[in-house]
Amino acid sequence: MTPARPLSVLFVCTLNAVRSPMAEALTKKYYGGDMRVESAGLRAGETDGFAMAVMNEIGLDITRHWPRTFEELEFTDFELVIALSASARRKAEEFFHPTGGAVEFWPIEDATMVEGSRDQKLEAFREVRDGLLRRIRQRFG
Numbered sequence: 001m002t003p004a005r006p007l008s009v010l011f012v013c014t015l016n017a018v019r020s021p022m023a024e025a026l027t028k029k030y031y032g033g034d035m036r037v038e039s040a041g042l043r044a045g046e047t048d049g050f051a052m053a054v055m056n057e058i059g060l061d062i063t064r065h066w067p068r069t070f071e072e073l074e075f076t077d078f079e080l081v082i083a084l085s086a087s088a089r090r091k092a093e094e095f096f097h098p099t100g101g102a103v104e105f106w107p108i109e110d111a112t113m114v115e116g117s118r119d120q121k122l123e124a125f126r127e128v129r130d131g132l133l134r135r136i137r138q139r140f141g
Helices: 019-031 049-056 086-099 118-140
Strands: 008-013 036-041 080-083 102-105
Touching: 008 019, 008 086, 019 036, 019 049, 019 118, 049 118, 080 086, 086 102
Parallel strands: 008 036, 008 080, 080 102
Antiparallel strands: none
16 A cells, blocks of 8 residues: 655755755656655765766756755755665654654665766666656655
8 A cells, every 4th residue: 555645755865966856856747746845965965967867868857956955955844754875864864753754765776886887877877767766656656
């Protein structure tokens, strides 16, 4: 049974540069009319070029994504927070449990750690994108 779809969801990871902006864009595409969707990181990095490229392959533009931290969020009363890295999970539990928000952990590999050719790196980012999409569809119906 799929849990109820929340009215607001926040995706969090380490830098808000790959996994969380990808998850934000995918969720907005399929469920953005039904829920508020945002993303943040422990630290603000720079949106990754490989992430931009693989999202562009499916018609989603994340080039305007501005990485931000938890502290930079204007809205913090999220019904659901989904952590995509172990360090983000710890911070999310500390930051959002007092507000009553539920925290879920989706351990998603960090594609930036993959070494190899450009094609190998792109394939790693595609796997992250496609894995996120499967999880999002499974979670939100």
